[in-house]
Amino acid sequence: MISRISENDRNNNKVRDYVKENNKIQFEFKDIETHDPHGNYQARNHQGFCSFCKDWCHSNPDDFNNLPSCT
Numbered sequence: 001m002i003s004r005i006s007e008n009d010r011n012n013n014k015v016r017d018y019v020k021e022n023n024k025i026q027f028e029f030k031d032i033e034t035h036d037p038h039g040n041y042q043a044r045n046h047q048g049f050c051s052f053c054k055d056w057c058h059s060n061p062d063d064f065n066n067l068p069s070c071t
C-alpha cells in the first residue's frame with residue numbers, strides 16, 4: 001500500500017523528530033486548536049477547520065480588541 005502523507009505532515013514529523021532527538025518541548029497547535037477556550041474537545045470540520053472558532057469569535061468580540069479579524 002502506498003503511503004499518502006502530505007508535505008505538511010512530513011514537515012511536521014521532521015519537527016517532531018528534531019524535538020524528540022534534542023530533548024525540546026513542542027506545542028502541538030493542531031491539538032491546541034481542537035479544544036475550545038474552556039478545554040472541551042471540538043472536532044474539526046470536514047475541511048480541517050476549527051468547528052467552533054467562528055461562532056466563538058462572534059460571541060466574544062471583546063477578546064479580540066486590536067487583533068486582525070478572526071472571521
